[in-house]
Amino acid sequence: MARYFSDLDDGNTKYVDSVGTELPDIRMVPSEAIGFLTAIVKDVRDENDRALSVIVRDDNGRSIFVATLTLQSDWLETRHLAEARNTPSSLPHAIHRTQQSS
Structure with a gap:
């Protein structure tokens, strides 16, 4: 199984995944990235607009996928x-x- 790393960018801070997640198939990368974003955004408790991005890297350090979630409320x-x-x-x-x- 290949290891993938999901780095989070919340617009202010970039969090680098140093542990990674093993996935049996590269086709699972999008659903894992989107699931990661939804898990993060459920804990947002303020009304500030924001864009959260997860950039997935492969085990060679190459960025291979990005998912961005924009949260806007008013x-x-x-x-x-x-x-x-x-x-x-x-x-x-x-x-x-x-x-x-x-």
Whole structure:
């Protein structure tokens, strides 16, 4: 099995994969790269727009594949933005509202 290395670039920092992952077939590289990006983006907890890229290298150090995920978010109405800014980010909105009513 060949070893592939998935380096992450979040726009600010580049993280180099020094361990790699063994895959039985090069055709698995795209699904592994995309799966890696989705695992990373699920932990994004702020509203900042960003682009995350994973560059896959083979065991010779050559870049062979890139996948980029762009995350963009925005409030559709300004009243929701104002309400969100008044809500502590550590509590879900419904819990915060219930506690205020008590």
